[in-house]
Amino acid sequence: MSEGISQPDQPQTLEGHKGDKDLFSKFDDIIAMRQGLLDSGVEDPFNLVMEKVLSPTRAICNGRETILLGTYNYMGMTFDPDVVEAGKQALADFGSGTTGSRVLNGTYQGHKDVEEALKDFYDMDHAMVFSTGYQANLGIISTIAGKGDYIVLDIDSHASIWDGCAMGNAEVVPFKHNDIEAMEKRLRRIPGDAGKLVILEGVYSMLGDVAPLKEMIAVAKKYGAMVLVDEAHSMGFIGENGRGVVESAGVIDDVDFIIGTFSKSVGTVGGFCVSNHPKFEIMRLVCRPYVFTASLPPSVVATACTSIRKLMHGSNKRAHLWENSKNLHKGLKDLGFQLGTEEPQSAIIAVIMPDLQQGAAMWEALIQNGLYVNLARPPATPANMTLLRCSLCAEHSEEEVGEILEIFEKSGKAVGII
Amino acid sequence: MDRAEVDAKIREIAEPFNKKGVTITEDTSFQNDLEFDSLTVMDFVAEIEDEFDIIISMNQQAEIEKYGQLVDAVTKMQAD
Ligand SMILES: Cc1ncc(COP(=O)(O)O)c(C=O)c1O
Numbered sequence: 490m491s492e493g494i495s496q497p498d499q500p501q502t503l504e505g506h507k508g509d510k511d512l513f514s515k516f517d518d519i520i521a522m523r524q525g526l527l528d529s530g531v532e533d534p535f536n537l538v539m540e541k542v543l544s545p546t547r548a549i550c551n552g553r554e555t556i557l558l559g560t561y562n563y564m565g566m567t568f569d570p571d572v573v574e575a576g577k578q579a580l581a582d583f584g585s586g587t588t589g590s591r592v593l594n595g596t597y598q599g600h601k602d603v604e605e606a607l608k609d610f611y612d613m614d615h616a617m618v619f620s621t622g623y624q625a626n627l628g629i630i631s632t633i634a635g636k637g638d639y640i641v642l643d644i645d646s647h648a649s650i651w652d653g654c655a656m657g658n659a660e661v662v663p664f665k666h667n668d669i670e671a672m673e674k675r676l677r678r679i680p681g682d683a684g685k686l687v688i689l690e691g692v693y694s695m696l697g698d699v700a701p702l703k704e705m706i707a708v709a710k711k712y713g714a715m716v717l718v719d720e721a722h723s724m725g726f727i728g729e730n731g732r733g734v735v736e737s738a739g740v741i742d743d744v745d746f747i748i749g750t751f752s753k754s755v756g757t758v759g760g761f762c763v764s765n766h767p768k769f770e771i772m773r774l775v776c777r778p779y780v781f782t783a784s785l786p787p788s789v790v791a792t793a794c795t796s797i798r799k800l801m802h803g804s805n806k807r808a809h810l811w812e813n814s815k816n817l818h819k820g821l822k823d824l825g826f827q828l829g830t831e832e833p834q835s836a837i838i839a840v841i842m843p844d845l846q847q848g849a850a851m852w853e854a855l856i857q858n859g860l861y862v863n864l865a866r867p868p869a870t871p872a873n874m875t876l877l878r879c880s881l882c883a884e885h886s887e888e889e890v891g892e893i894l895e896i897f898e899k900s901g902k903a904v905g906i907i
Numbered sequence: 908m909d910r911a912e913v914d915a916k917i918r919e920i921a922e923p924f925n926k927k928g929v930t931i932t933e934d935t936s937f938q939n940d941l942e943f944d945s946l947t948v949m950d951f952v953a954e955i956e957d958e959f960d961i962i963i964s965m966n967q968q969a970e971i972e973k974y975g976q977l978v979d980a981v982t983k984m985q986a987d
Binding site: 671678871 | 945
């Protein structure tokens with residue numbers, strides 16, 4: 490689950506009303522809900538403009554200097570001098586864009602280089618780069634699991650996973666979030682000769698909780714299923730080499746596909762799939778969201794390549810990010826906030842709000858006090874919770890985390906939540 | 908199990924999910940009458956699946972709008 494503002498990750502059919510004026514009538518309820526929130530006078534949480542970005546952790550937002558605590562820029566690579574320099578060089582040498590698909594005129598040396606960097610980073614045989622992480626999930630899932638195949642997936646999966654399932658026309662069987670037994674029951678009932686794909690995420694971005702991958706992948710393998718793990722929120726940070734929860738759980742050799750993104754720890758834009766499957770390269774010809782779109786600009790793949798290679802040696806930054814996560818979690822808990830997980834499990838700390846109204850008020854108090862967090866609201870959230878999602882950065886200093894806690898205390902008291 | 912037995916069993920399972928005590932007939936709609944949201948649907952479907960040891964994929968769920976259609980589908984699946 491993730492960025493859905495007014496819709497859940499799992500796609501839904503909106504019903505129009507009788508006597509509809511036009512095709513937009515089905516959005517009337519959403520328009521009214523949004524208007525209701527704005528009429529209550531809060532600053533629009535979904536219309537924030539960053540006028541100036543000062544660093545991975547600071548920006549001028551709506552005219553105020555603001556600490557950024559909701560950008561998924563986990564490793565703070567966006568202003569790394571080597572990364573920025575690589576991008577400038579590629580822009581000068583290769584131009585602003587490729588104007589073509591990867592399979593035609595859109596594969597430059599930089600695309601090959603970033604795929605090599607990914608193979609080295611994950612120590613895997615194959616790497617395929619897509620224009621976004623959304624397209625990586627859409628493409629790989631819809632291509633490998635087709636009509637008659639079964640996909641077993643967590644109910645809290647990201648929108649790109651749901652959309653990939655729908656596009657491929659496979660039988661889709663969801664199970665309760667992180668419930669190993671529910672997953673096993675479903676796998677057991679699938680016809681033995683059917684193709685099976687289990688889809689999991691390392692870190693779930695709503696609550697920042699981690700999946701029990703060791704147990705789940707063992708179950709998937711017992712039933713002969715292939716396994717795809719989306720490690721969007723763990724790359725560069727979790728696991729000894731930053732390969733994700735699959736690495737920290739010791740099961741990286743048992744997964745068939747890892748999906749990732751350049752839009753979080755890597756600090757640019759793009760998506761990828763890495764795999765050891767001997768036939769993996771055929772994906773480049775049969776995967777429509779790979780073929781029928783233009784490839785990433787040369788400057789983007791150059792920044793991604795440099796960033797990924799630097800992340801391989803990021804153990805000090807990883808250690809500092811863990812400290813930040815632990816400090817923020819403990820501090821918020823001590824202040825009396827209700828959090829998404831008992832212990833910090835990732836670089837996401839979700840603060841649970843009593844309801845949408847108070848959540849929106851708290852978000853506004855934080856932004857006015859100079860702190861940006863991510864507001865997540867029903868229906869995009871599990872159990873219809875309203876959450877303030879905080880994502881930490883390795884570039885947040887210890888003092889900054891202290892400052893963040895002060896802003897939370899001041900705002901929480903003003904709104905009456907603590 | 909015949910259709911009547913399946914019907915009785917599903918009614919029993921539906922009971923705790925029917926928060927407003929709507930009278931369930933063959934034509935009762937899960938979305939409009941019972942107002943099930945996606946999480947409720949998942950829990951409800953999981954209980955039926957466990958009871959009858961079947962799978963009702965989301966693709967199959969998409970075809971089922973009304974209570975009677977669910978009883979028909981489950982009756983058929985558990986007989987196969
Ligand atoms: C779990 C998960 N998968 C995939 C994506 C898509 O990544 P991208 O931003 O590269 O499209 C995201 C991010 O939004 C995500 O949270």
